[in-house]
Amino acid sequence: xxxxxxxxxxxxxxxxxxxxxAQGAGPRVVVVGxxxxxxxxxxxxxxxxxxxxxxxxxxxxxxxxxxxxxxxIGGLRELSAQQFTxxxxxxDGITVVRATATGVDSQARSVTLGDxxxxxxxxxxxxxxxxxxxxALPGYDEAAAERMPHAWRAGExxxxxxxxxxxxxxxxxxxxxxxxxxxxxxxxxxxxxSLIAHYLKTRKPKSKLIxxxxxxxxxxxxxxxxxxxxxxxxxxxxxxxxxxxKVVSVDPATNTLVTDFGKHQAKVANxxxxxxxxxxxxxAGVADASGWCPIDPVTFESKRQPNIHVIGDAAxxxxxxxxxxxxxxxxxxxxxxxxxxxxxxxxxxxxxxxxCYSLVAPDYGISVAGVYVPTGGQLAEVPGSGGVSPxxxxxxxxxxxAGLAEAWFRTITAEVFG
Amino acid sequence: xxxxAGLDQGAIVKAMQDFRAGRRIATVMDxxxxxFTDEEIQAIAAWYAxxx
Numbered sequence: 001x002x003x004x005x006x007x008x009x010x011x012x013x014x015x016x017x018x019x020x021x022a023q024g025a026g027p028r029v030v031v032v033g034x035x036x037x038x039x040x041x042x043x044x045x046x047x048x049x050x051x052x053x054x055x056x057x058x059x060x061x062x063x064x065x066x067x068x069x070x071x072x073i074g075g076l077r078e079l080s081a082q083q084f085t086x087x088x089x090x091x092d093g094i095t096v097v098r099a100t101a102t103g104v105d106s107q108a109r110s111v112t113l114g115d116x117x118x119x120x121x122x123x124x125x126x127x128x129x130x131x132x133x134x135x136a137l138p139g140y141d142e143a144a145a146e147r148m149p150h151a152w153r154a155g156e157x158x159x160x161x162x163x164x165x166x167x168x169x170x171x172x173x174x175x176x177x178x179x180x181x182x183x184x185x186x187x188x189x190x191x192x193x194s195l196i197a198h199y200l201k202t203r204k205p206k207s208k209l210i211x212x213x214x215x216x217x218x219x220x221x222x223x224x225x226x227x228x229x230x231x232x233x234x235x236x237x238x239x240x241x242x243x244x245x246k247v248v249s250v251d252p253a254t255n256t257l258v259t260d261f262g263k264h265q266a267k268v269a270n271x272x273x274x275x276x277x278x279x280x281x282x283x284a285g286v287a288d289a290s291g292w293c294p295i296d297p298v299t300f301e302s303k304r305q306p307n308i309h310v311i312g313d314a315a316x317x318x319x320x321x322x323x324x325x326x327x328x329x330x331x332x333x334x335x336x337x338x339x340x341x342x343x344x345x346x347x348x349x350x351x352x353x354x355x356c357y358s359l360v361a362p363d364y365g366i367s368v369a370g371v372y373v374p375t376g377g378q379l380a381e382v383p384g385s386g387g388v389s390p391x392x393x394x395x396x397x398x399x400x401x402a403g404l405a406e407a408w409f410r411t412i413t414a415e416v417f418g
Numbered sequence: 419x420x421x422x423a424g425l426d427q428g429a430i431v432k433a434m435q436d437f438r439a440g441r442r443i444a445t446v447m448d449x450x451x452x453x454f455t456d457e458e459i460q461a462i463a464a465w466y467a468x469x470x
Binding site: 381 | 446
C-alpha cells in the first residue's frame with residue numbers, strides 16, 4: 001500500500017516537472033478572451049493539432065456579438081439573437097475556464113486567474129478586445145456611461161441606448177460622438193447613426209440626429225453620405241472635425257456634449273469614447289504607449305513579450321480594421337503559426353481577409369472587403385484587391401447586400417460558436 | 419449561400435478566376451479574389467474540396 005502510494009506520487013511529481021512534450025502530454029496553449037478572435041483561435045488550434053491542450057479563459061458564460069447590435073439599438077432585432085454560449089467550443093475538447101485573467105508571468109509562462117489559480121502555457125494567445133479609455137474624454141467615466149451610453153461593447157449598454165431612444169418624445173435631439181482612429185469597428189458609428197435615423201424617421205419623424213466627429217474622413221464615407229442624402233435628408237447631420245465636430249468634454253448631469261464651438265444638449269446622447277486594448281494586454285506588458293499591441297504580422301506574436309500572441313481588436317494589425325471578420329482571420333493565422341511553433345516548425349507566410357457589411361437601412365446594405373499580406377513587418381493590403389460596394393448601384397443591389405449582412409452574421413457565428 | 423466544403427476543386431478554381439476577372443457577378447467575391455494568385459487559388463480549392 002505504502003509502496004503503491006509512493007509510486008503514484010512519484011509519477012505525479014514526474015508529470016508535474018516534465019517538459020511539455022514528454023510523457024505524451026501535448027503542448028499547452030492558453031487563450032484569454034472568448035470573442036470572435038479568441039474562440040476562433042481556440043477551435044483552430046484544436047483543428048490544427050488535436051494534441052495541443054487548449055484552454056480558453058473567458059469571464060462571461062455568454063458572448064454578446066457586436067456586429068448587427070446596431071440593429072438592436074434601432075429596435076429591429078432582439079439582443080438574444082446576438083448571444084452565444086461556449087457549449088460547442090467546449091465540445092471540441094477545449095477546456096473552457098470561466099474566470100478573469102488578472103496576471104501574466106511571461107518568465108514562468110503562467111496566467112493568473114481571479115481566484116489565484118495559475119495556468120501554465122507554452123504559448124499564450126491574448127484576445128482581450130477593447131477597453132474604454134476612461135478619462136480620455138473629460139467628464140466621461142463609468143458613471144457617465146450609465147447616462148450617456150457608449151454601447152460599444154454589446155450587452156446591457158446596447159439595451160440602455162435602445163430604451164432611451166424608445167422613451168424619447170417625438171421632436172427630441174439625439175447626439176452621437178465618434179472617436180478619433182483607431183477604434184473598434186471603423187464603420188460602426190455611421191451604421192449606428194443610420195439605424196438610429198431610420199428609427200427616428202419611422203417612429204419619431206420630428207426628431208433630429210447630430211453626429212459629432214473627431215475625424216474628417218471615415219470608413220465607407222461616400223456610400224454612407226450618399227445613402228443619408230437619399231434616406232434621411234434633414235434628419236441626420238454629420239459634423240466633421242474641421243467643422244468643429246470634435247467633442248472635448250461631456251456633462252452627464254445635463255446630457256451635454258461640448259465642442260470648441262458650442263454645446264449640444266441632447267435628449268439622448270451616445271458617446272463612443274476613445275479605446276485601448278483590453279486590460280490584460282497592459283498587465284502582460286504587450287501594449288505600447290498607444291494602448292494597443294504591436295505584433296509580428298506572420299505569427300501575431302507580440303513584439304514586446306516572447307511566447308505571447310495578440311489577436312483581434314487589441315492588436316496593431318496595420319491596414320486591417322478592427323472587425324469581427326479580421327479577428328477571425330487573424331485567429332486562424334495565429335493558430336496555424338502557433339501549431340507549427342510548438343512543434344518546432346517554421347510558420348508559413350499568411351494571407352488574411354476582411355469582409356464587413358454595414359446597414360444604412362434594414363433593406364440597404366453596403367460592404368468593404370480586403371486581402372492582406374505581411375509586407376515590411378506590417379500587414380498591408382494586396383494591391384488591386386479589396387474595396388467598397390459600387391458608388392452607383394440600384395436599390396436592388398443594396399437590398400441584396402443587406403441580406404448578405406445577415407448571412408455573414410449567421411455564417412461567422414456558426415463557425416465560431418456553433 | 420453555397421457550401422464550399424466538398425465542392426469539386428476545378429469548379430472552385432474556375433469560380434475564383436471568374437470572380438477575379440469580373441466574368442462572374444459578385445458583391446464581395448470579386449474584390450477578395452483579386453487578392454489571390456493562381457497558386458493560392460489552387461491551394462484554397464484543394465483544401466475546400468477535401469473537406470466534408
